[in-house]
Structures are given as structure tokens and as C-alpha cells.
Amino acid sequence: MALVPNMPQVWRQETKPHKFCPGCGHGLVLKTLGECIDELGIQDRVIFGCDIGCSLLSYDFFNVDTVQTHHGRTTPVLTGIKRARPDRICIAYMGDGGGYAIGSQHLVNAASRNEKITVLLANNCNYGMTGGQMAPTTLPGMKTETSPYGRDVEQTGNPTQGPEMVAAITPENAYVARGTIANLRQLKRMIKKALETQINGVGFSFVEALSACPTNWRTNAKDTWHFVEKEMTQYFKVGEKKVPPEKEEQ
Numbered sequence: 001m002a003l004v005p006n007m008p009q010v011w012r013q014e015t016k017p018h019k020f021c022p023g024c025g026h027g028l029v030l031k032t033l034g035e036c037i038d039e040l041g042i043q044d045r046v047i048f049g050c051d052i053g054c055s056l057l058s059y060d061f062f063n064v065d066t067v068q069t070h071h072g073r074t075t076p077v078l079t080g081i082k083r084a085r086p087d088r089i090c091i092a093y094m095g096d097g098g099g100y101a102i103g104s105q106h107l108v109n110a111a112s113r114n115e116k117i118t119v120l121l122a123n124n125c126n127y128g129m130t131g132g133q134m135a136p137t138t139l140p141g142m143k144t145e146t147s148p149y150g151r152d153v154e155q156t157g158n159p160t161q162g163p164e165m166v167a168a169i170t171p172e173n174a175y176v177a178r179g180t181i182a183n184l185r186q187l188k189r190m191i192k193k194a195l196e197t198q199i200n201g202v203g204f205s206f207v208e209a210l211s212a213c214p215t216n217w218r219t220n221a222k223d224t225w226h227f228v229e230k231e232m233t234q235y236f237k238v239g240e241k242k243v244p245p246e247k248e249e250q
């Protein structure tokens with residue numbers, strides 16, 4: 001990312017170590033977002049918001065204006081900022097707990113109002129920061145701290161299908177997709193299209209990224225990738241769910 005003049009030497013470094021656990025997916029999602037911001041040349045216009053949860057560890061990840069919000073409240077905070085400053089590119093970043101549990105009403109409201117913000121959500125099938133409790137996205141039969149015998153879908157329902165839900169309630173000019181850390185080129189194309197949807201002032205944009213939490217999954221590298229690529233995709237289908245229609249040439 002471009003350097004800011006007059007910053008202390010330590011902050012001027014272009015990269016620094018992130019704070020996530022080894023093998024965590026958040027770093028991959030955020031690096032991909034950073035590449036999109038750089039390639040679109042919007043660093044000076046971006047306002048980045050991160051939730052409570054492990055997403056908050058990104059509060060000093062980027063050299064952009066950043067706000068860290070309460071759990072689940074990143075979508076309305078960024079909606080408010082966008083309404084006050086429509087010239088800014090507002091990006092709300094959160095986990096599946098922040099977006100689909102405590103913040104689900106905000107996601108529904110912002111999506112159905114077609115707010116001109118971009119929501120990027122890392123789905124790791126559990127509440128990572130608090131020690132791996134069951135989340136709306138926990139897979140059927142998956143063991144977590146609060147489902148030690150495996151998630152019972154008869155009692156707790158099926159995993160939340162976030163992008164499918166957002167696609168169902170947004171107008172046709174929204175952008176909605178599900179990517180994965182297992183295919184970062186595709187995820188980058190999706191995040192870029194989401195940001196372009198906001199840059200063009202078209203509509204709401206939402207990208208869920210299938211992510212990894214090896215610490216709470218208690219998986220080694222091989223099993224982590226197997227879970228992301230084979231287990232999660234049985235329930236969460238990767239792909240674009242809604243793409244704004246091409247503008248006709250005048």
C-alpha cells in the first residue's frame with residue numbers, strides 16, 4: 001500500500017505480521033481485499049470497518065481510515081458513514097457470528113434497503129474468538145464447544161445460507177457472491193466486482209468467503225484444507241449469486 005508521508009518509521013513499512021493464528025483464513029481474505037483496494041486505486045477513499053470477533057484483529061492491518069465497531073454492528077455503522085459521506089468507499093468486515101447471528105437484522109435491513117456499501121464476511125463455521133462455539137454456519141454434525149455431540153439440525157436448524165438470503169432480498173442491481181480462500185484469484189475477482197458495484201453507485205454488495213479456523217477446528221494443515229474444500233462446499237456453494245446488469249452503451 002502507498003506510504004503516508006511523515007509517519008513514524010515503523011508504520012511506514014509496507015507490511016507487518018498479522019495477529020491471527022497460524023493457518024487462519026482471515027489473513028488471506030484481508031490480503032485479497034488489500035490487493036483489490038490497491039488495484040482499484042481507492043486507498044484514500046476507503047473507510048474500513050471491522051467487527052468484534054477475530055475480524056477485529058484487522059483494526060490496524062491496512063493503511064486506510066478504520067473504525068472498529070460493536071459485535072454485529074459493523075454494517076449499520078458503515079451504512080451511517082456512507083450516508084454521511086457518499087464519496088467514501090465503505091467496507092464492513094465481519095465473521096459469520098457477526099453477520100448471521102447478532103448482526104443478522106442489520107444485514108437484512110441494509111441489503112433490502114440496497115445500501116451502497118460493501119459487506120465482506122469470513123465464514124469459518126464457528127465463533128472463533130470466543131473459543132469455538134456453534135454458529136449459524138456450523139455444519140450439520142460438526143462438533144464445537146457448544147455442540148460436543150455434533151450439530152443437531154432438528155434442534156438448531158440448517159446452516160445459514162448468507163449469500164443466497166442476501167440475493168433473495170436485494171434488488172437486481174446488487175452484487176452477491178460466495179468465494180473461498182481455496183481460490184484466491186476467484187475471491188479477488190468477486191471482491192473487486194463488489195467494490196466496483198459501490199464505486200459505480202449501483203447498489204449493495206456482499207461477498208462471503210469460506211474461511212478457516214484451524215485453532216478451534218483442531219485441524220492440521222491437510223485436514224484444514226480438506227474441511228474448506230470438501231466439507232464446507234457440500235453446504236455452501238461457491239459462485240456468484242447476483243450480478244448487476246451491464247450498463248448499456250449510450
Ligand SMILES: Cc1ncc(C[n+]2csc(CCOP(=O)(O)OP(=O)(O)O)c2C)c(N)n1
Pocket residue numbers: 052053054055070071094095096097098099102122124126127128129130135
Ligand atoms: C454484544 C456482544 N455479544 C457477544 C460478544 C461475545 N463475542 C465476542 S466475539 C464473538 C463471536 C465471534 O464470532 P464470529 O463473528 O463468527 O467471528 P470469528 O471470531 O469467528 O472470526 C462473540 C459472541 C460480544 N463481544 N459482544
Ligand code: SF4
Pocket residue numbers: 019020021023024025026054124128129212213214215216
Ligand atoms: S481463533 Fe480461528 S478465526 Fe480466530 S484467529 Fe485463530 S484461527 Fe483465526
